[in-house]
Amino acid sequence: MPQALLLHGQAGIGKFDFAIHLAQSLLCEADLLSAGTKPCKQCEACRWFETGNHPDLIALVPQTYRKKLPHAALEGLEKSSEMLGDEEPESPKLEAESADIATEPKEKKQSGFIRMEQSLAAIQSMGIGSHRGGYRVLLIYPLELLRVEAANALLKSLEEPNPKTLFILVADRLDRVMPTIRSRCQLIAMPRPMREEALIWLQAQLEGQKNLKLGPHEIENALDEQGGAPLAARDFILAKRSDNDKDPLILATAATPILLEALSKGRDIPWLECAEKIHKAPYSSLLNTMQRWLSDIQTAAQAKQQRYYPRHAKQIDALAAQANLIQLMRLWKQLIEARRHENHPLSTRIQLESLLTQYQQIFEA
Numbered sequence: 485m486p487q488a489l490l491l492h493g494q495a496g497i498g499k500f501d502f503a504i505h506l507a508q509s510l511l512c513e514a515d516l517l518s519a520g521t522k523p524c525k526q527c528e529a530c531r532w533f534e535t536g537n538h539p540d541l542i543a544l545v546p547q548t549y550r551k552k553l554p555h556a557a558l559e560g561l562e563k564s565s566e567m568l569g570d571e572e573p574e575s576p577k578l579e580a581e582s583a584d585i586a587t588e589p590k591e592k593k594q595s596g597f598i599r600m601e602q603s604l605a606a607i608q609s610m611g612i613g614s615h616r617g618g619y620r621v622l623l624i625y626p627l628e629l630l631r632v633e634a635a636n637a638l639l640k641s642l643e644e645p646n647p648k649t650l651f652i653l654v655a656d657r658l659d660r661v662m663p664t665i666r667s668r669c670q671l672i673a674m675p676r677p678m679r680e681e682a683l684i685w686l687q688a689q690l691e692g693q694k695n696l697k698l699g700p701h702e703i704e705n706a707l708d709e710q711g712g713a714p715l716a717a718r719d720f721i722l723a724k725r726s727d728n729d730k731d732p733l734i735l736a737t738a739a740t741p742i743l744l745e746a747l748s749k750g751r752d753i754p755w756l757e758c759a760e761k762i763h764k765a766p767y768s769s770l771l772n773t774m775q776r777w778l779s780d781i782q783t784a785a786q787a788k789q790q791r792y793y794p795r796h797a798k799q800i801d802a803l804a805a806q807a808n809l810i811q812l813m814r815l816w817k818q819l820i821e822a823r824r825h826e827n828h829p830l831s832t833r834i835q836l837e838s839l840l841t842q843y844q845q846i847f848e849a
C-alpha cells in the first residue's frame with residue numbers, strides 16, 4: 485500500500501463509498517487465514533468503525549457531504565473532536581445569531597468547504613501514530629475543497645511520511661487538486677459504470693423505497709441527466725420525494741426542471757423570472773445543469789446524440805440549428821470561470837441573471 489491514494493473520477497459514481505469500504509478493510513483485524521473477505525464486519529475494529537468510533541479513522545468532509553458517511557460514523561463525527569466537518573446547515577436562526585459576530589458570517593456561508601482549523605488539527609494528528617497498531621487512515625473528500633493552508637499542511641505530511649499512515653484522498657475534479665499534492669499520491673482513476681449496469685443497480689436501490697412510484701423512463705432520465713453517475717441519480721430521485729426544503733440537494737432537484745424549461749425556450753428565455761425562482765438552489769448545481777445543456781446543444785450542432793438530456797432532444801436540435809456557436813463557447817468559458825467561485829458566489833441571483841442573458845444572446849439573430 486502506498487502512503488497516499490488519490491481516487492478521482494466523476495461525481496456520483498461511488499468513489500466515497502469505495503473509499504469508506506477500503507478504509508474499513510484496512511482497519512479490519514480479522515484473521516486473514518480464517519476469514520473470507522475484509523472487512524469482516526464482526527471483529528472489534530469493524531464494530532468500532534461502523535459505530536463511528538474507530539480511533540484510527542479520521543474523516544475530513546464538509547458538512548454538506550457528511551450524510552455520505554455511514555449513519556453511525558456520523559454520530560461519531562459529532563462526538564469526537566478528531567472527526568471533523570463543517571458548520572451546521574444554515575438556518576434563519578443561525579444567521580441571526582451569527583450576525584452578531586462581525587467576523588463570522590462570511591465563514592458560515594461557506595458550508596461547502598472543509599474548515600481550516602479542523603483540517604489542520606486532523607492532518608497534524610496523523611503524526612501521532614496508530615492507536616491499535618495497524619494503519620492510521622485519513623480520508624478526505626472532496627480533496628479539491630481543502631483550503632490552501634490545509635492543503636499545504638497535507639503536502640508537508642505527505643513529504644514526511646510516517647510508516648503505517650495512509651491518506652485516502654478523493655476528488656471529483658482532479659484538475660483542481662494542487663499538482664504538488666497530486667505528484668505525491670498514487671492516482672487511481674475510478675471509472676463510470678456501464679449504462680446497463682448502472683440501471684440494474686439503480687432499480688435494485690430504489691425497489692425497497694416506500695411510496696416511490698416511478699414513471700417508465702424516470703430512472704433512465706435521471707441517470708442521463710446525472711451524466712451516467714448512478715449514485716447521483718439515486719440521490720436525485722430520492723430528493724424529489726423528500727420534503728426537507730432546506731436540503732441543498734432538494735433545492736437543486738426542484739430548481740433543475742425550472743431551469744431546463746427556461747433554457748429550452750432559447751431566445752425567449754424568461755431569464756428574470758427564472759433567476760428569481762431558482763437562485764436559492766446551490767449555485768454549483770445550477771452551473772452544472774447549464775454546462776450540460778450547452779454541451780448537449782454543442783453535440784447536437786455536430787449532429788451527434790445528446791448525452792445528458794435525450795428526452796429534450798427535439799428542443800435541443802431546434803436550438804442547435806439557431807445557435808451562434810461562438811457565443812456559445814463564450815458562455816461556456818464564463819461557466820467554467822463561474823465554477824471556480826461556485827462555493828462562495830457574491831450574489832447568485834445577479835450572476836445567474838447575467839449568465840442567462842448571455843444564454844439568450846446565443847440565439848439572437
Ligand SMILES: [Zn+2]
Binds near residue numbers: 512525527529
Ligand atoms: Zn473486521
